[in-house]
Amino acid sequence: MPAVLRGAVRHVLGWSLLILGVAGLILPVLQGWLFIALGALFLSPDVPVFARLLTWIESRIPALRPAIRSARRRVAGGHNPSDSPPREP
Numbered sequence: 001m002p003a004v005l006r007g008a009v010r011h012v013l014g015w016s017l018l019i020l021g022v023a024g025l026i027l028p029v030l031q032g033w034l035f036i037a038l039g040a041l042f043l044s045p046d047v048p049v050f051a052r053l054l055t056w057i058e059s060r061i062p063a064l065r066p067a068i069r070s071a072r073r074r075v076a077g078g079h080n081p082s083d084s085p086p087r088e089p
Helices: 003-026 032-043 048-060 062-076
Strands: none
Touching: 003 032, 032 048, 032 062, 048 062
């Protein structure tokens, strides 16, 4: 996928998840914080506020650091399938 298209899809998905998250804070059926976290993750490569938020979360909760960094690499397009451990048959 071209980088421009990937960035556009990332923005649309990120902002949609944030809107859904805000709605989830009001509606009892949706987990608002989860959608807000996913939206921030998708927007972090392009929006500095969300990048700083994830960095702050990494510093406050060190146990989440590996998961956040792995997710950031995947969202930013830096995930290489060969980096994954091989699956056992």
